Amino acid sequence: MCDTCGCNTPDNHSHNEHDKRLLELHEDVMSSNEVYAQQNREYFNKQKIFTVNLLSSPGSGKTTLLEKTIRLLKNSVSVAVIEGDQQTELDADRIRSAGANALQINTGAGCHLDAHQISHAIKEIELDSNSLLMIENVGNLVCPSMFNLGEHFKVVILSVTEGDDKPLKYPHMFHAADIVVFNKTDLLPYVDFDIEKSQSYAKQINPKVITFELSAKTGEGMTDWIDWLKLNLTNK
Ligand SMILES: Nc1nc2c(ncn2[C@@H]2O[C@H](COP(=O)(O)OP(=O)(O)OP(=O)(O)O)[C@@H](O)[C@H]2O)c(=O)[nH]1
């Protein structure tokens, strides 16, 4: 083993060579992910399955937003959820209780879902044509942004307890976002979070981003989010 970097190549290897190998490996992983993502997207388009990928830090309210969305939509559209967590089936159980079909992926040490995992999951879970598929990614604002799953939109959820500076501090995530949902607005009176400032930071990173403000807990502001989903479902 190399004493300098700890890799399994002989200890006299050049570190330029080592860096080059790491770069090649990274490119292989990303290009293989893109192939699966493209296949997933073709499947979603063919079956008219509108697919959103929900990303956020742990606890910002992804599952709560999914539960509320399912309860509001399940009588008019077929909804399924793929849940990504390092461990447990807890979120998938919550989704089933809300009335939707759910499949849990446990990533173990992995910090994100990838398109290959989704390609297996969509074979396992029963998806109807003309339906809505929501994917809850593993909670963190870093790695999930790098992996395209074949989804139509990436939705980043930022809760008002996290600090309004997050778009500037995690620019890759907010650059990848199509939508930013500001959640837990019921807590605004109790925290120092300037929504307008945070929106302007998100638009500074990504001028095309669409934003919603809501409380998944009280339901306030949910109408705009639900209308946006319905509009995209009918356009599929
Ligand atoms: N006050 C308030 N609490 C909320 C809201 N949305 C979610 N919560 C609470 O925030 C906590 C975390 O919510 P979850 O929905 O589990 O968050 P998550 O993003 O799915 O968490 P992970 O899957 O662990 O990343 C729970 O205690 C929720 O009840 C909201 O709009 N307002």
Ligand SMILES: [Mg+2]
């Ligand atoms: Mg969750």
